[in-house]
């Protein structure tokens with residue numbers, strides 16, 4: 001089969017399209033014929049080998065441990081291991097392979113069943129592949145860490161990117177009033193996915209405004225945590241989705257000594273949350289916003305584009321099958 005392979009850390013040029021062996025599913029795994037995949041930030045970090053922490057966290061100290069990148073996937077089950085209970089050949093699935101060796105930028109991948117869920121029936125392969133990590137991260141940040149409630153005033157910082165476009169829609173589905181922060185060219189996009197208010201960060205600094213928020217979900221984290229805490233309501237919660245040293249180290253003290261909370265999010269692969277997202281999607285409350293689609297052969301270009309940090313929604317890889 002064809003797959004994108006890298007054997008050293010570096011810029012996107014280290015990613016090469018090669019002929020590789022098709023995986024064989026273990027007893028608890030399914031073999032997926034991949035139709036689409038999408039890029040998440042962890043893919044980029046694991047290809048660069050930076051920040052160095054990603055190597056310590058299982059990426060491989062000197063060279064990449066997992067040779068085929070790609071976590072978010074959508075495809076059809078080709079075959080199943082003997083202990084697989086939930087899926088059978090022919091099923092359409094989507095999932096996040098980030099805890100299970102990656103491998104989505106290829107024609108086939110083996111994955112444990114707990115990383116997968118039935119694909120939303122009303123989505124294309126590309127739309128479904130855009131969902132898993134971005135949407136589940138937003139869900140876990142807003143619902144679990146942020147304890148989102150109907151009627152609350154929520155701010156999404158970085159509302160126009162992969163995570164942000166899901167976060168805006170998920171927050172709306174919980175009945176919140178949503179303000180999305182993005183640059184001028186994305187104002188219409190963020191409004192079109194349901195934001196009640198859009199703040200153009202090139203014109204206005206929300207951390208200096210008189211408005212207060214019950215929950216801030218921050219996918220940019222380019223400010224000190226005190227800037228965000230200042231615009232929280234008295235019992236407000238700040239959830240850093242992007243890594244924030246300031247939130248990580250100062251957050252616990254702020255949370256312990258006052259009524260406001262500061263949390264660093266670390267999403268986890270979770271089948272129940274994938275199913276939750278499938279149901280929201282099928283209920284018409286959430287859709288994927290896709291910026292660009294690239295074929296497997298252009299994965300390095302897709303990484304370069306995503307790495308610029310200004311995607312308008314998700315960057316998706318479409319996998320064509322010429323054989324089999």
Ligand SMILES: NC(=O)c1ccc[n+]([C@@H]2O[C@H](COP(=O)([O-])OP(=O)(O)OC[C@H]3O[C@@H](n4cnc5c(N)ncnc54)[C@H](OP(=O)(O)O)[C@@H]3O)[C@@H](O)[C@H]2O)c1
Pocket residue numbers: 040041042133134137157158159160161162163164181182183184185186201219220222240241242243264265266267268306309310311312313314
């Ligand atoms: N905690 C976790 O478990 C977890 C999981 C997944 C991802 N993440 C984090 O999420 C981040 C990547 O998110 P993503 O994939 O959604 O990124 P993305 O698709 O690259 O989107 C980034 C968005 O941020 C906007 N942006 C850039 N500068 C901004 C600013 N100053 N103010 C407001 N918006 C700004 C950009 O819009 P403009 O073009 O309009 O500037 C762009 O749409 C990474 O930091 C990653 O670590 C964390």
